[in-house]
Amino acid sequence: MMTSMVMLILAAFLASAVEAVEAFTLVLAVGVTRGWRSTLIGAGTATLTLAAVIAAFGPALSLMPIDALRVMVGTLLLIFGLQWLRKAILRAGGYKALRDEDAYYLAERAAARAAGLTRRAGMDWYAFTLAFKGVFLEGLEVAFIVLTFGTSQGSLPLAVLGAGIALVLVVIVGVLVHEPLRRVPENTMKFAVGVMLATFGLFWSVEGTGIAWPGADGALLGILVVLTLVSLGLVAVLRWRHARHALHTASTAGMGA
Amino acid sequence: MTSVKNFLRFWYDFIVGDDWIVAAGVVVALAVSAALARRVLHAWWVMLVAVVVLLAASLWRETRRS
Numbered sequence: 001m002m003t004s005m006v007m008l009i010l011a012a013f014l015a016s017a018v019e020a021v022e023a024f025t026l027v028l029a030v031g032v033t034r035g036w037r038s039t040l041i042g043a044g045t046a047t048l049t050l051a052a053v054i055a056a057f058g059p060a061l062s063l064m065p066i067d068a069l070r071v072m073v074g075t076l077l078l079i080f081g082l083q084w085l086r087k088a089i090l091r092a093g094g095y096k097a098l099r100d101e102d103a104y105y106l107a108e109r110a111a112a113r114a115a116g117l118t119r120r121a122g123m124d125w126y127a128f129t130l131a132f133k134g135v136f137l138e139g140l141e142v143a144f145i146v147l148t149f150g151t152s153q154g155s156l157p158l159a160v161l162g163a164g165i166a167l168v169l170v171v172i173v174g175v176l177v178h179e180p181l182r183r184v185p186e187n188t189m190k191f192a193v194g195v196m197l198a199t200f201g202l203f204w205s206v207e208g209t210g211i212a213w214p215g216a217d218g219a220l221l222g223i224l225v226v227l228t229l230v231s232l233g234l235v236a237v238l239r240w241r242h243a244r245h246a247l248h249t250a251s252t253a254g255m256g257a
Numbered sequence: 258m259t260s261v262k263n264f265l266r267f268w269y270d271f272i273v274g275d276d277w278i279v280a281a282g283v284v285v286a287l288a289v290s291a292a293l294a295r296r297v298l299h300a301w302w303v304m305l306v307a308v309v310v311l312l313a314a315s316l317w318r319e320t321r322r323s
Contacts, residue, residue, distance in 0.1 A: 071287070076272060079283050082308070083274035086315055093316075095323050140271070198308065205283075206304050209291040213301050223305065230309050234316055241320060 004217050007224070008153050011196040012162030015145045018189045019138040020170035025101050025180045026134035029108035034127035041123070042131030047167075050139040054147055054160065061151040067208045073148045074204030080144065081197025088191035089231055093238025098187055101180035145197065152204050195231060199224045276319070282311040 023043075031039040061069060090096040115126050146163050150156030174181060203213065203220055213219035273280045286307030293300040 075283060075287060078308070079280045080272055082279050082283070082312060082315075083272075083276075086274075086276065086279070086312065086319075089312075089316060090319060093320075095320055144271075202304055202308055205287055206290060206301055209287065209294060211290060211294045211301050214299070219301075226305065227308070230312070234313060238316065238320060 004153060004220055005155065005158060007196055007200070007220065008149050008155060009158055009162035011193060011200070012142075012146055012149060012159040013166045014189050014196075015193045016142045016163035016166035017170055017184070018186055018193065019142050020167050021101070021181045021184050021186060022099070022104075023135045023138040024170055024174045025105050026108055026138075027131050028174065028178075028180065029105050030112050030127050030130050030134075033109050033112040034124050038124040038127040039131045042128035043135045045128075046132045046135035046139060049136060050143045053140075053143050054156075057147055058151060058156045061147060062154075062156070067210070070152055070204040070208030072208075073152045074201045074206070074208055076201070077145075077148050077152075077197050078201025078205055081194050081199075081201050083194075084190055085194030085198055085227075085231060088187055088194050089234050089238065091187045092191065092235045094242035095238060101182040101184075101186075105180040145193075149200060152200070191231065195224065195227050198227055202227075276315045278318075279311050279315050282307065286311070 027039060027043050030042075061073070064072075087096060091098050112127070112130065118125050142163050146156070146159040150159035153159070170181070199220060202223055207213060215222065286304055289307075290300050290303040293303055
């Protein structure tokens with residue numbers, strides 16, 4: 001039980017942190033370029049909307065029978081987690097570009113500067129919309145994880161706590177450094193979140209069908225170890241294939257020259 | 258109609274993402290696990306093996322495309 005609680009908080013914390021870093025870059029770019037008032041109102045409105053989504057759906061999901069909830073939520077979480085893990089492995093293996101916070105920041109600033117000023121009722125609606133959309137879309141993934149993890153584990157407040165701590169930390173660090181948080185190892189965090197989402201999703205979906213895991217909740221740790229080792233192995237294979245492909249391309253180009 | 262389509266498209270991209278075969282494979286594997294559970298006592302390994310195979314196969318397809 002303790003293991004699953006720690007993993008629950010950690011997963012919510014990491015997922016929230018990585019999405020908050022991405023949302024922070026956008027809010028910073030819009031705020032610095034277009035002014036802070038409308039940008040912060042947009043970001044704040046999005047955060048409140050996400051909190052309302054969690055507050056509305058959390059109790060509703062908790063009313064479902066636990067086995068049906070675990071099959072439904074576990075399957076969604078597993079599919080969602082494999083998507084995160086797949087992208088993180090492709091990035092780590094060199095087949096997908098890593099997210100560059102500086103480049104993203106500069107691109108968003110250029111777009112915000114190029115857009116015309118539409119001020120009505122004392123608000124810059126371009127800045128509001130951009131900040132709202134950015135925070136809402138990044139936050140929706142966190143809300144999904146918090147809702148599914150929290151309700152299936154019967155600990156929605158713990159999941160909210162993990163996500164909330166990460167959000168506050170990112171905002172504090174972001175305000176202090178006042179630049180994109182480029183040193184955060186985003187892909188490593190996404191890899192960890194992907195493994196944890198897939199682990200919980202796999203555990204709950206199987207358990208929901210009435211199949212018992214050996215060691216009950218202790219099986220979570222076993223699944224986590226297996227999926228981590230398999231994923232690291234896949235990263236190693238992809239890196240090797242990518243390097244071999246690059247070498248082959250270089251030697252072919254050399255022969256052609 | 259377009260807004261409904263966009264709404265469904267958004268949730269499809271949000272949950273399923275780039276490779277629908279992984280999502281379909283997970284659902285099929287879960288159905289097989291549930292069916293096996295009636296006959297075999299320890300059917301938990303079916304999903305574990307399925308997830309590893311689906312992930313590896315999805316990456317293999319993606320890297321061959323690149």
